[in-house]
Amino acid sequence: LIPLSYVTILGGICTLIGTSTNLVVHSMILDAGMKGFSMFELGKVGIFIALAGIIYLFLFSKKLLPATRPETTNEEDGDSSLHLVEAVIGPRFPGINKTVGEFDFKRHYGAEIKELRRSGRTYTDLNEVSFREGDTLVVLTDDSFIQTWGESSVFLMLANGKEYEPAGKKKRWFTLFLLLFMIVGATVGELPGIEKYLPEGIKLDMFFFVSITTVIMAWSKIFPPQKYTKYISWDILITIACAFAISKAMENSGVADLLAGYIISLSHDYGPYVLLAVLFIITNIFTELITNNAAAALAFPIALSLSTQLGVNPMPFFVVICMAASASFSTPIGYQTNLIVQGIGNYKFTDFVRIGLPLNIITFLISVFLIPLIWPF
Structure with missing residues (x-):
């Protein structure tokens, strides 16, 4: 499951719409009065990173990742209409930071929690455990649970081991x-x-x-009118809007110029290539500790100020931000797909570090080497 998450990230960096990070940087470029990215422009470097990453995963994932995970309990309370469902908690789950004892999950969702999984640990004594975003719950429920909550942002994903087809063949x-x-x-x-x-x-x-x-899609009723807003990730939009505000504050207050000047002073004799590497590392640390969108928005004014003070083409710095902000491989918290697979795969935090850190380094080396060749300074 970790390789599945990583390949999803690697594919996303190849197009403008593959990840919201690219769209964030694209919007900021337009806002700065410059021409943004075309649909497949980022693929000029993204495809090389993706191919290298896939080859690395094929060669090393079996050696670096655990081969098995604990089996889910098969308890069904003697009722054949009930079965086990795995539910990954999303950011809009109302019980976050509340204990299982404080939040009546069964009254809210008509399901009984059997297990809670987090960072490779499985909790069965639940009363004092608090809910967190990204936790995986194993719940005992009937078929209506997935039908009711499958399209809700309360849960990042629901799975019961059965194929689920939301639309007919013609609609697909x-x-x-x-x-x-x-x-x-x-x-x-x-x-x-x-x-x-x-x-x-x-x-x-x-x-x-x-x-x-x-x-x-609305006219052809691919999704029903009452669910128009269900497919909008409001939390992501709010995060991006807040990140834009912080970015603009950094630019207007002079903090971005101050940081850019400090970075230039550290690497004064080495030229823009080293600054490109430093910007990648800063952005990548941001994305591993917070989120990819916020990392891109925070790094953008620094990149713009760096290029302005050096008097060089800013595009290489912008592309580096896209690659570094999406390269969230070393922790489960920087990218939503990592959060989804962490609980279901019962992975520990160290599993992501073990297989993800070399992939971060691969992305770093290819980006810093290729980007200036494709978008010259």
């Missing part, structure tokens, strides 16, 4: 077509020379095609 193929339409449309719309054939004020960018795709 139509959804795939809409995805391809959105990607191809945005890619073609950004090609040089297209703008001169368009009416004034019309831009065939990603936002344009996302909007059209969303309207078509």
Whole structure:
């Protein structure tokens, strides 16, 4: 499951829409009055990182990760209509920081908690254990639990070992077509020379095609009207908005210029390559300790100030932020997919460090070497 999470991250760095981190940096570039990324521009370096990461995982994951995990209890209380479901707690779970004894889970969700898993430990004596985001609960419940809460942001993921098909075959193929339409449309719309054939004020960018795709999905009832807002990650949007505010405060207060000047003074004789490496390390530490979006937003004003004070092209610094902020491999807290697999795979924190730290180093080396060759200073 850890390799699955890592491959998800590696794929995300290759396109503009693969991860919200890239969109955050793209928006900040536009806000600074510069041209942002095209749909597949980040793939120029991202594909090399992804290939190297996948090869590394194939060669070393079996050696560095535990081969087995404890089996889930098979208790079903003699009722054949009940079965065990694994539920990963999301950020909007109302019982976070409350103990299992304080929060009546059964009254809220009609399910009985059998186990709680966290950082490789399994808790069965639950009364004094507090709920945390990313915990995996093993609950005894009926079939209605996944149907009711499967699309809710209260839980990051629900699994009962059965395949779940939310839509019919025709709808799935139509959804795939809409995805391809959105990607191809945005890619073609950004090609040089297209703008001169368009009416004034019309831009065939990603936002344009996302909007059209969303309207078509609603009109064709791929998702029902009462669930329009369920697919919006409000917590992520609020995090990004707050990160934008902090970033702007760093820029306006002069903190970004101060930090950039300090970094330049430390590496004054080594040129922009070393500064690129330093920026990667700073951003990567941020993303391992907080979240990828916040890390990107905090690092952006430093990158902009670095390039301004050096008088060089800022684009290499912006791309480095995208790669470093997404390279959350050494801890489970920096990226949501890591949180999801931690409890279900019953992984310890050290499992992520053991296999993730070399992957961080691989990403660092490829980024610092290739990015200046593709986007010259």
